[in-house]
Amino acid sequence: MSVEDVIKHTGEPRTVDSLTADLRSLGLREGMTVLVHSSMSSLGWLVGGPQAAVLALLRAVGETGTLVMPAFTSDNSEPRDWREPAVPEKWWPMIREQMPAFDQRQSPVARIGHIPEVFRAWPGVCRSSHPAVSFCALGRHADEIVGNHGLEHSLGERSPLARLHELGGQVLLLGVGHDRSTSLHLAEYRAAWPRKRTFEQGAAMMVEGKRAWVPYEDVFLDSSDFEQMGSAFEATGAAKIGRVGNAPAQLMGQVQLVDFATQWIGRHRQ
Numbered sequence: 483m484s485v486e487d488v489i490k491h492t493g494e495p496r497t498v499d500s501l502t503a504d505l506r507s508l509g510l511r512e513g514m515t516v517l518v519h520s521s522m523s524s525l526g527w528l529v530g531g532p533q534a535a536v537l538a539l540l541r542a543v544g545e546t547g548t549l550v551m552p553a554f555t556s557d558n559s560e561p562r563d564w565r566e567p568a569v570p571e572k573w574w575p576m577i578r579e580q581m582p583a584f585d586q587r588q589s590p591v592a593r594i595g596h597i598p599e600v601f602r603a604w605p606g607v608c609r610s611s612h613p614a615v616s617f618c619a620l621g622r623h624a625d626e627i628v629g630n631h632g633l634e635h636s637l638g639e640r641s642p643l644a645r646l647h648e649l650g651g652q653v654l655l656l657g658v659g660h661d662r663s664t665s666l667h668l669a670e671y672r673a674a675w676p677r678k679r680t681f682e683q684g685a686a687m688m689v690e691g692k693r694a695w696v697p698y699e700d701v702f703l704d705s706s707d708f709e710q711m712g713s714a715f716e717a718t719g720a721a722k723i724g725r726v727g728n729a730p731a732q733l734m735g736q737v738q739l740v741d742f743a744t745q746w747i748g749r750h751r752q
Contacts, residue, residue: 492526496727501525501538504726509733512544515623515651517643517665517736518551522596524657526728532600540620548621550646551598552664553591558584559614560684581686583693584613610642613685613696615664617642623649634698636683637664638671643740651736657729660712661705665736669743670703675751677704707750715742
């Protein structure tokens with residue numbers, strides 16, 4: 483959506499104060515640990531842009547809370563599997579050879595919006611070490627959540643998603659659907675279904691001070707039914723639904739979401 487379209491569809495400018503009030507009305511409280519997936523343009527025209535959005539989220543969880551966001555670098559992956567867009571096969575060797583190594587401090591997020599990129603560079607933010615699907619966190623449980631992110635099975639039991647589950651955290655969707663909810667991937671790792679399989683992934687990393695292309699094993703993930711899965715979860719009444727700025731928003735317990743999705747996959751992916 484263009485800036486002109488955002489202005490056109492905003493009745494009055496949104497602010498840090500108004501977004502904070504909306505987040506609290508939705509149920510976000512001080513001390514909560516929350517994983518946020520967001521669309522900046524869906525919030526309406528915001529005074530201060532993505533910086534204001536981060537400030538509102540931090541204000542809502544307070545000094546005792548923990549804010550978490552994905553910081554994915556999805557281009558740092560096996561070019562054989564790229565689809566949006568695909569690249570010619572003759573390019574694959576050069577991509578593997580020349581892709582810059584992942585850097586926790588410098589590598590920008592890719593394709594997940596302006597708010598996570600601003601949060602990535604926020605003072606004090608910690609970032610996990612995975613070269614393709616890292617997460618950033620700030621607050622009381624930040625180190626616990628992003629530390630020791632395993633390379634293989636990257637969104638499974640050694641991921642920040644599993645640590646969030648252990649902490650009883652929340653998932654907040656701001657202007658995005660369940661297809662953007664990474665916690666549903668944790669359910670994919672935990673569930674069994676007939677088409678489940680592993681494959682070889684790869685990424686550019688620093689190994690003993692040198693850049694290297696590192697292959698690793700992962701689960702082939704499938705988000706094509708996440709919206710259907712999310713709608714079924716909503717039907718249980720477990721998600722709090724409202725608006726933050728112009729954006730439709732949902733707040734839900736990650737434990738309830740993941741446990742529901744794990745069972746749903748086992749029943750429906752046949």
